Amino acid sequence: MAFLDLNNLSHQYFTKSGFTKAIEDISLSVEEGSFVSFLGPSGCGKTTLLSIVAGLLQPTEGQVLIDQKPLKEQKASIGYMLQQDYLFPWKTIEQNVVLGPYIQGDRSEAVKQKAASILSEIGLGNVLQSYPSQLSGGMRQRVALARTLMTDPKILLLDEPFSALDYQTKLKLEDLVSNTLKSYNKTSLLVTHDIGEAIAMSDSIYLLSANPGRLSKKFGVPSHLKTLSPFDARQHNDFNALFQDIWKELNKLE
Amino acid sequence: MSKTPLSDQKRFEQYERRLKKEKQSIRVWQVFICVFFFAVWEMSSRFQWVDPLLFSSPSKITNLLVKKFTDGSLLLHMQVTLFETVAGFLLGTFLGILLAAILWWFPKVSKISDPYLVILNAMPKVALGPIIIVALGPGYFSIIAMGAIISVIITTIVVYSAFEGVDENYLKVMNSFGANRYQCFKEAVLPASFPTIISTFKVNVGLSWVGVIVGEFLVSQKGLGYLIIYGFQVFDFTLVLSSLMMIAIFAAIMYQLVERLEKRLIKQ
Incomplete structure (x- = not known):
């Protein structure tokens, strides 16, 4: 049995002038510990899909099951990383990172220690008392990752988390996030418009067609690419072949 | 090479001096306007340029x-x-x-x-x-x-x-x-x-x-x-x-x- 099941998800947005169908009849299952990416043209409902899995949005049809249990019963088991870090500028890095446990009522000393240890693991052990404005974009996105990991989410949702970064930082962060998530054995869903990023990081890739968003094709990443770090995977010969395949499929969709 | 740090320091000092001067000049102007305003008010009242009953004087x-x-x-x-x-x-x-x-x-x-x-x-x-x-x-x-x-x-x-x-x-x-x-x-x-x-x-x-x-x-x-x-x-x-x-x-x-x-x- 799969760890995460999406069953016949559909969602409509209503406006004064009518409604738009963001996603339609999406069903898929994800194994525990695996990394899945969603690629597609803009307007294919990628962010809607993540919001539904995060429990922030109630789908008009279908349901999300984690370990065969409906999502509502285990809301806190999801971590969400956004396009930008959205750190609270008036909180210190430490206060930002402990936000999740803090909201859930855990203000113990152990939480602070955990925050410090996660931050030092990703190379940010010395900025606990700094404010977000003192950090670079890449550092801030790493802090956002730490904040997401603090609540021990079973599933991590990544909504184009590297799109606002410069290329070099992005490559470095891909490696860091990929390694971190592997070492914590997290199940991850990544939404992106970057084909290379999807191949380098994922175990499998779903292509979505637009208006309404529908699953159009699934690509499996070859196992020897999976084991490589994202940066090394980008250098591998098979990377380009897969890139070309996906590129052609994506062009057909538009 | 050994000269560079010294001249960098000097340039910084120049910058500091300029900043200080600018600040002083703004203060001087502010005080001047204040003094000028009250002085003109007092004078125009004394010499009856304006009606002292209406505008009084400092x-x-x-x-x-x-x-x-x-x-x-x-x-x-x-x-x-x-x-x-x-x-x-x-x-x-x-x-x-x-x-x-x-x-x-x-x-x-x-x-x-x-x-x-x-x-x-x-x-x-x-x-x-x-x-x-x-x-x-x-x-x-x-x-x-x-x-x-x-x-x-x-x-x-x-x-x-x-x-x-x-x-x-x-x-x-x-x-x-x-x-x-x-x-x-x-x-x-x-x-x-x-x-x-x-x-x-x-x-x-x-x-x-x-x-x-x-x-x-x-x-x-x-x-x-x-x-x-x-x-x-x-x-x-x-x-x-x-x-x-x-x-x-x-x-x-x-x-x-x-x-x-x-x-x-x-x-x-």
């Missing part, structure tokens, strides 16, 4: 202030007005923020009350003065109410739109951790709106002075507003201008206090 004002300070009569009026203004300011501002929070909490209430807020905001609140004075009696309460009512609606509107304008993604972060509405408000919406709240403080400092002075005009018992209306009635414009001078000083002090609060609240 020396007459100073004499009157000194006299009224020493016999203690000014102190009472100052205390009364200052108390009323601070009370009106605090009441109006915090009531406004509270109302804004209620509107944010209940979106439906906000939609229903929207046209009424627009009308209340556009209405000249000082016109309510007579009614307030009859309702609350001619005393502190009605004057404080005047100071508060003049700022409460605009505070509500401005702060509410700041609450609404908070980036939704902050709330998304909060919600992804399962935060309830109160936590969203306390951790994200309210702190993100501090800059706007501070600027309404600044506007309200001025507004509450208007409300209180108009209130004192109407009640005519005590306070700097009463001194102004009394001076006007007996044609003692030295008294009017002295009171105005005191108001200017206190309004400036209150504004400074708000700025200090701003620096403490908004560290980053």
Whole structure:
């Protein structure tokens, strides 16, 4: 049995002038510990899909099951990383990172220690008392990752988390996030418009067609690419072949 | 190579000197304008360029202030007005923020009350003065109410739109951790709106002075507003201008206090 099941998800947005169908009849299952990416043209409902899995949005049809249990019963088991870090500028890095446990009522000393240890693991052990404005974009996105990991989410949702970064930082962060998530054995869903990023990081890739968003094709990443770090995977010969395949499929969709 | 650090240091010192000079020059100009203004005022009054009965003169004002300070009569009026203004300011501002929070909490209430807020905001609140004075009696309460009512609606509107304008993604972060509405408000919406709240403080400092002075005009018992209306009635414009001078000083002090609060609240 799969760890995460999406069953016949559909969602409509209503406006004064009518409604738009963001996603339609999406069903898929994800194994525990695996990394899945969603690629597609803009307007294919990628962010809607993540919001539904995060429990922030109630789908008009279908349901999300984690370990065969409906999502509502285990809301806190999801971590969400956004396009930008959205750190609270008036909180210190430490206060930002402990936000999740803090909201859930855990203000113990152990939480602070955990925050410090996660931050030092990703190379940010010395900025606990700094404010977000003192950090670079890449550092801030790493802090956002730490904040997401603090609540021990079973599933991590990544909504184009590297799109606002410069290329070099992005490559470095891909490696860091990929390694971190592997070492914590997290199940991850990544939404992106970057084909290379999807191949380098994922175990499998779903292509979505637009208006309404529908699953159009699934690509499996070859196992020897999976084991490589994202940066090394980008250098591998098979990377380009897969890139070309996906590129052609994506062009057909538009 | 060994020369570079020295010249870098020198350049920095030059920059520092330039900065200091600029600052000094601005100060000098500010003091000059102040001195010039009072000097011209004094002279034009002495040489009858303007009507001294109407415009008085700095020396007459100073004499009157000194006299009224020493016999203690000014102190009472100052205390009364200052108390009323601070009370009106605090009441109006915090009531406004509270109302804004209620509107944010209940979106439906906000939609229903929207046209009424627009009308209340556009209405000249000082016109309510007579009614307030009859309702609350001619005393502190009605004057404080005047100071508060003049700022409460605009505070509500401005702060509410700041609450609404908070980036939704902050709330998304909060919600992804399962935060309830109160936590969203306390951790994200309210702190993100501090800059706007501070600027309404600044506007309200001025507004509450208007409300209180108009209130004192109407009640005519005590306070700097009463001194102004009394001076006007007996044609003692030295008294009017002295009171105005005191108001200017206190309004400036209150504004400074708000700025200090701003620096403490908004560290980053």
